[in-house]
Amino acid sequence: MAKILITGASGQLGSELTARLRQIHGKSKVIASDIRKPGGEAADGPFESVDVLNKDRLAQVVEDHGIRQVYHLAALLSAKAEQNIELGWKLNMDGLLNVLNIAKEQSLDRIFWPSSIAVFGPDAPKEQTPQNTALNPTTVYGISKVAGEQWCSYYHQQFGVDVRSVRYPGLIGYKSLPGGGTTDYAVDIYHKALKGERFSCFLGPESKLPMMYMEDAVNATVQLMEAPGDAIDIRTSYNLAATSFTPAEIAEAIKQHIPDFTIEYEPDYRQKIANSWPDSIDDSPAREQWGWEPQFTLEKMVADMLENLAAQLD
Numbered sequence: 001m002a003k004i005l006i007t008g009a010s011g012q013l014g015s016e017l018t019a020r021l022r023q024i025h026g027k028s029k030v031i032a033s034d035i036r037k038p039g040g041e042a043a044d045g046p047f048e049s050v051d052v053l054n055k056d057r058l059a060q061v062v063e064d065h066g067i068r069q070v071y072h073l074a075a076l077l078s079a080k081a082e083q084n085i086e087l088g089w090k091l092n093m094d095g096l097l098n099v100l101n102i103a104k105e106q107s108l109d110r111i112f113w114p115s116s117i118a119v120f121g122p123d124a125p126k127e128q129t130p131q132n133t134a135l136n137p138t139t140v141y142g143i144s145k146v147a148g149e150q151w152c153s154y155y156h157q158q159f160g161v162d163v164r165s166v167r168y169p170g171l172i173g174y175k176s177l178p179g180g181g182t183t184d185y186a187v188d189i190y191h192k193a194l195k196g197e198r199f200s201c202f203l204g205p206e207s208k209l210p211m212m213y214m215e216d217a218v219n220a221t222v223q224l225m226e227a228p229g230d231a232i233d234i235r236t237s238y239n240l241a242a243t244s245f246t247p248a249e250i251a252e253a254i255k256q257h258i259p260d261f262t263i264e265y266e267p268d269y270r271q272k273i274a275n276s277w278p279d280s281i282d283d284s285p286a287r288e289q290w291g292w293e294p295q296f297t298l299e300k301m302v303a304d305m306l307e308n309l310a311a312q313l314d
């Protein structure tokens with residue numbers, strides 16, 4: 001197996017994907033990179049300190065390690081990008097263009113880049129949002145994801161770069177904390193519940209959003225990257241779905257395990273971002289073209305999350 005580079009490897013998805021790809025391909029084949037060192041399982045293996053905005057350094061690391069595939073995850077998420085729109089745009093756009101140009105220049109085999117449900121804005125249907133519909137995002141993060149999708153498609157068409165992408169919903173896992181997203185509440189809630197603390201939610205009780213357990217997200221990513229090229233019809237990014245729930249629904253599911261758990265609602269600026277996103281997603285092209293099928297419902301995810309997080313916090 002040719003070598004893999006992961007950018008943003010210290011982040012919520014990066015740390016889990018690094019661990020999984022090392023299990024599959026071997027530790028020495030998967031190089032983690034970030035501006036900060038990874039913790040947990042992802043710390044166990046080769047690491048390079050790389051700022052994706054420094055193209056020369058990134059290109060050098062790719063060349064020095066004989067990298068053939070890049071999982072480019074370094075980005076600013078929706079809430080953080082809204083608070084620093086210039087950095088959000090610069091990191092999310094220039095970082096991606098650096099990776100795409102290196103892929104072109106060094107004829108890399110395959111690139112993975114995450115898009116998001118944030119590509120959709122208020123003009124898109126809220127329920128079962130289809131793959132192709134009005135996008136018109138109202139966040140800088142969403143704008144950067146729409147532009148990024150178009151760049152991926154362009155580099156594929158013009159230069160033959162084999163770039164693949166999914167539009168992740170909110171991701172929920174126990175191994176690492178997210179940072180700067182609008183869906184982060186759905187991870188923080190478990191930490192508070194297990195500590196016996198009251199949880200203050202920054203979204204209102206009825207804010208329904210598409211969500212996914214980390215194991216499903218990692219499986220989808222690996223499945224897409226292993227699919228034969230002729231199965232990949234969409235070179236912008238695939239809709240991807242597992243479950244959808246509101247803060248009130250996840251709180252209720254947690255109460256089935258921790259009856260004393262209490263939640264209060266104090267919506268802040270992130271409410272506006274959540275309001276602009278879909279409630280649920282139609283991911284039929286991913287299911288039909290490369291066999292995507294999620295394993296985790298809300299109830300299954302809550303049970304697994306509480307069990308694993310409790311063991312970790314012991």
Ligand code: AKB
Nearest residue numbers: 077078116181182183
């Ligand atoms: C965020 O909340 O910004 C992310 C996302 C949905 O892309 N989790």
